[in-house]
Amino acid sequence: MNISKIALNCAVSRTPDYDFLSIAKSAFAHRFSHLKSGCPNNDDIQQVFLLQDVIDISPLIENVKDSRLDEISQIEQHLVATLALLSKQLENEFPDSTAHVPIFKNLFKQIFDDDLHDIQPLKERMSGLYQNAIDAERPDIQSTLIDTMLYLSWYEQGRESNTLYNCGNPLLLCKGFLQEKYAAFQKQCNDVIGLSASPSKMKDLFHEACGAKSGSQEDLPYLIKQERPLRFSERFTGSFNFHLNECRKSIPSELYSQLNAVLKVISSPHGFTLRDLWTGPFYTPWMSINRRVAEYELSLFLQRNYRALKSLRTIKHGLFCVMIQSQSKNASAPTSRPYGDDLTVETAIALTQLTYNWDSQFTKLVKEHFEPLMDGMELSLHLARYAHYMCEHEEIDEIDEIDSVQNRLSSQAEEVWGFICAPEAEFAIGDMLKQGEITGFCDHAAACYLVKESDHDDANGYRRLVIKFENAVAATV
Numbered sequence: 002m003n004i005s006k007i008a009l010n011c012a013v014s015r016t017p018d019y020d021f022l023s024i025a026k027s028a029f030a031h032r033f034s035h036l037k038s039g040c041p042n043n044d045d046i047q048q049v050f051l052l053q054d055v056i057d058i059s060p061l062i063e064n065v066k067d068s069r070l071d072e073i074s075q076i077e078q079h080l081v082a083t084l085a086l087l088s089k090q091l092e093n094e095f096p097d098s099t100a101h102v103p104i105f106k107n108l109f110k111q112i113f114d115d116d117l118h119d120i121q122p123l124k125e126r127m128s129g130l131y132q133n134a135i136d137a138e139r140p141d142i143q144s145t146l147i148d149t150m151l152y153l154s155w156y157e158q159g160r161e162s163n164t165l166y167n168c169g170n171p172l173l174l175c176k177g178f179l180q181e182k183y184a185a186f187q188k189q190c191n192d193v194i195g196l197s198a199s200p201s202k203m204k205d206l207f208h209e210a211c212g213a214k215s216g217s218q219e220d221l222p223y224l225i226k227q228e229r230p231l232r233f234s235e236r237f238t239g240s241f242n243f244h245l246n247e248c249r250k251s252i253p254s255e256l257y258s259q260l261n262a263v264l265k266v267i268s269s270p271h272g273f274t275l276r277d278l279w280t281g282p283f284y285t286p287w288m289s290i291n292r293r294v295a296e297y298e299l300s301l302f303l304q305r306n307y308r309a310l311k312s313l314r315t316i317k318h319g320l321f322c323v324m325i326q327s328q329s330k331n332a333s334a335p336t337s338r339p340y341g342d343d344l345t346v347e348t349a350i351a352l353t354q355l356t357y358n359w360d361s362q363f364t365k366l367v368k369e370h371f372e373p374l375m376d377g378m379e380l381s382l383h384l385a386r387y388a389h390y391m392c393e394h395e396e397i398d399e400i401d402e403i404d405s406v407q408n409r410l411s412s413q414a415e416e417v418w419g420f421i422c423a424p425e426a427e428f429a430i431g432d433m434l435k436q437g438e439i440t441g442f443c444d445h446a447a448a449c450y451l452v453k454e455s456d457h458d459d460a461n462g463y464r465r466l467v468i469k470f471e472n473a474v475a476a477t478v
Contacts, residue, residue: 121351128302162417177282349407377401419447
């Protein structure tokens with residue numbers, strides 16, 4: 002999947018296994034053997050692709066075992082590129098400081114080693130850098146930090162929902178976007194190196210120069226279809242609406258209007274398409290609204306407005322689901338249902354800690370001793386028995402929230418997974434399972450049957466078991 006590398010023209014990274022300039026020059030030489038030796042050179046390539054810089058991140062990943070860009074997800078590739086650009090910008094802004102280097106080295110190692118978990122502290126650190134960029138009047142660094150926050154949010158939700166590798170086109174690139182890229186590329190080739198050819202040949206050259214092995218055909222399956230029907234449940238849109246209103250006092254009015262417009266479209270009971278949300282190439286408006294949300298999130302961290310941050314997470318979840326729903330079901334093989342207790346518990350504790358501003362010692366104790374399904378009283382007794390820590394009444398009420406937050410996050414993670422993977426049911430309505438008869442499919446949980454127990458009479462009250470597809474066992478004769 003090379004479509005991501007097309008989008009990374011703002012900061013194409015160079016790693017031991019991926020060198021954009023070398024790949025691009027080889028593509029030109031392969032397609033146009035008549036070009037003189039050494040043409041186009043590095044400067045020509047950058048001009049042809051309108052690149053500001055080509056960043057070598059090899060020094061930042063020297064302690065990474067496997068740094069192949071094509072083995073990490075599309076979202077992670079975006080994160081790597083924006084972090085590479087941010088590191089370069091900080092190096093230019095503070096040439097005498099090397100304080101940021103260990104942070105980035107560790108971050109790249111976590112990404113490539115599939116070991117990036119502590120998103121919340123990382124976002125807080127980014128908000129501090131954002132304030133420094135504001136004070137230094139560096140809008141370029143501010144812009145890169147906004148993109149970093151955006152990709153971190155997508156990464157977090159993709160990991161929790163087990164859909165990180167299913168999202169083959171997170172920027173919602175469509176044919177219209179590529180048509181603009183093709184036109185600019187063809188013009189630049191003619192202006193910079195005097196190269197002209199048929200549109201189809203130049204199109205294949207463009208994709209091969211970005212890393213595709215078989216021209217434009219390799220990227221076609223990942224382009225967004227503007228007429229693909231999408232649909233969300235009332236439960237989903239109701240939650241989006243509730244949390245949007247929760248943020249009403251702190252959210253910028255223009256962003257509120259944009260999100261409200263999105264909510265109105267996705268609330269249609271007849272479904273909607275991306276054309277109903279935006280016209281033309283979707284990349285520009287899609288990235289615009291997501292970048293505004295990321296900028297708003299940075300401001301909330303700086304204000305320490307943790308209540309609004311909790312509601313914002315549900316809004317971001319809604320936007321992520323729009324992106325997930327838009328992906329072709331053939332983009333990648335379905336993954337299993339998310340059972341990311343470790344991930345959702347960690348996030349639930351972080352969100353609750355943000356709300357009540359726990360100190361580091363108390364947060365550490367909660368992380369060590371909390372287990373799913375524990376309420377506040379159970380956890381406080383566990384802390385008293387095994388950590389010799391006596392909770393105050395207020396603390397018991399606070400830690401009581403963790404389980405409900407974790408349940409909400411798990412439910413959202415399954416919802417996202419259900420949107421993109423759309424697992425097929427093995428059994429049909431009317432089939433008999435070990436637990437009873439299948440009478441329908443659950444509207445409030447992904448990939449689940451509604452089952453009427455064998456000994457249950459609806460005259461005594463309607464009751465159904467909710468059985469996950471993978472847990473369903475056929476009745477024995």
